[in-house]
Amino acid sequence: MMKKIYLFSVCMFLTGLQLQAAPGGRANVTEGSNVATFEDMFAGIQEIWGSGVNQWQSGVYTFTTYKDVAYGDPYYYSFVVSDETENTSTGSLQPYRSAKGGAYEGSNFAVWFADWYGNNSITFDPQTVPGFFVNNNAYTVAAIVEGNQPPARRFTKDDELLLYAIGKKDGETVDTVVVKLATDGKYISDWTYVDLSVLGEIDEVMFAMSTTDRISYDDGLTYYDNTPTYVCLDNFGAAKPENYVAPEMSVIPVVTALDETMNSAAAEKVLLNNRLMIVRDGVMYDLQGRKY
Numbered sequence: 001m002m003k004k005i006y007l008f009s010v011c012m013f014l015t016g017l018q019l020q021a022a023p024g025g026r027a028n029v030t031e032g033s034n035v036a037t038f039e040d041m042f043a044g045i046q047e048i049w050g051s052g053v054n055q056w057q058s059g060v061y062t063f064t065t066y067k068d069v070a071y072g073d074p075y076y077y078s079f080v081v082s083d084e085t086e087n088t089s090t091g092s093l094q095p096y097r098s099a100k101g102g103a104y105e106g107s108n109f110a111v112w113f114a115d116w117y118g119n120n121s122i123t124f125d126p127q128t129v130p131g132f133f134v135n136n137n138a139y140t141v142a143a144i145v146e147g148n149q150p151p152a153r154r155f156t157k158d159d160e161l162l163l164y165a166i167g168k169k170d171g172e173t174v175d176t177v178v179v180k181l182a183t184d185g186k187y188i189s190d191w192t193y194v195d196l197s198v199l200g201e202i203d204e205v206m207f208a209m210s211t212t213d214r215i216s217y218d219d220g221l222t223y224y225d226n227t228p229t230y231v232c233l234d235n236f237g238a239a240k241p242e243n244y245v246a247p248e249m250s251v252i253p254v255v256t257a258l259d260e261t262m263n264s265a266a267a268e269k270v271l272l273n274n275r276l277m278i279v280r281d282g283v284m285y286d287l288q289g290r291k292y
């Protein structure tokens with residue numbers, strides 16, 4: 001579970017910590033460096049923040065967490081710090097787990113969830129950002145592999161899940177790095193390095209995602225993502241480790257037509273307070289799979 005916030009933890013936060021040696025010969029990063037290791041933030045700290053936009057910093061990078069309380073229990077968009085070590089998820093109540101289980105290095109990592117309020121950027125002073133480590137989110141993987149997160153369906157070899165890291169300078173788009181989180185019947189299941197140096201000097205990286213599993217609104221022009229748009233990141237701003245070899249992607253199991261029939265049910269689109277919802281087996285869900 002996410003760590004609770006205690007006075008002792010706050011004291012540790014103020015004094016600073018040194019990361020422990022990382023497994024596999026990975027180069028350690030000391031807190032206070034340029035790299036956003038997320039060890040200088042506490043998992044679960046968003047629970048004490050107010051609703052709306054909350055900004056925080058790790059390394060020299062500024063992140064945003066949008067706390068939404070419009071529907072009762074708090075719900076968080078954009079960036080959340082997690083220390084979860086499990087690598088499986090049963091749905092939107094367990095959205096802060098990586099496919100690998102835990103961080104790339106240290107205890108903490110960040111989970112980004114596409115924010116319809118628009119707070120999807122990491123900002124910083126102008127510089128060339130070397131890169132960061134990315135991993136699929138366990139909730140997202142459950143959707144693309146098992147298709148059991150309504151209304152998401154299983155991915156086939158023709159499906160893709162893409163992450164866009166959009167580099168900006170003074171508000172203008174410079175270039176975009178595209179990360180294939182799932183493609184050709186495979187998906188990222190281990191921490192994988194993403195090179196951002198090709199973007200040159202920038203002062204903002206904005207995230208966006210796209211999926212081939214979408215649902216069309218009634219006008220036939222607007223589309224909504226069925227796949228949960230979460231992704232995990234760690235060591236933002238870090239250089240590629242020496243002798244780094246990218247891990248292999250995992251294969252999405254092939255599902256027969258019979259299996260698909262047995263594990264699927266007819267879904268109906270409905271409008272609730274001007275929001276598109278999905279009803280399956282008498283249960284209502286929003287487009288991110290949250291049960292109502």
